[in-house]
Amino acid sequence: MAKREYNKNNFGGYLYELRKERGIGFDEFRADLGVSKAYLNDVETDACRPPTPEVQIKMIRILCKKKALSQEQIAEFYTLAAARRGELPADVMQFLTLNAHALDEIRANPDYKLYWQKYGL
Numbered sequence: 037m038a039k040r041e042y043n044k045n046n047f048g049g050y051l052y053e054l055r056k057e058r059g060i061g062f063d064e065f066r067a068d069l070g071v072s073k074a075y076l077n078d079v080e081t082d083a084c085r086p087p088t089p090e091v092q093i094k095m096i097r098i099l100c101k102k103k104a105l106s107q108e109q110i111a112e113f114y115t116l117a118a119a120r121r122g123e124l125p126a127d128v129m130q131f132l133t134l135n136a137h138a139l140d141e142i143r144a145n146p147d148y149k150l151y152w153q154k155y156g157l
Contacts (some may be wrong), residue, residue, distance in 0.1 A: 041081060047116040048082035051095065054109065055080075058102035068098045086117035089126035 042049035055065055066076045069091065078084040086092065092114065099105060105113070114125035123129070132138055142148055 046082045047086045048080040052080045086120050092126045
């Protein structure tokens with residue numbers, strides 16, 4: 037059997053490193069997430085896109101049960117996932133969803149207004 041390849045600069049490899057640092061086995065993590073072995077393998081080896089934001093949040097919760105993640109680790113996790121998915125990071129999306137006033141503040145920012153004027157959107 038070929039050895040799996042992990043790149044810690046990509047989402048899957050970063051997830052693998054966080055899981056291993058916390059002593060969470062592959063099968064335990066997979067079972068807690070409720071996903072198949074094949075799917076988790078594909079995620080950790082970057083053979084597929086990172087999971088949905090809902091699953092990302094569940095991953096963070098599972099990882100933190102064993103050992104807390106720093107704010108920097110959480111931010112990196114969500115940033116790497118978002119970059120590959122072409123979306124806002126899940127934590128930012130969740131914050132904006134739960135805090136409507138934050139959207140108003142963004143839209144009131146002069147840079148935001150200039151951006152939309154410049155691109156005619």
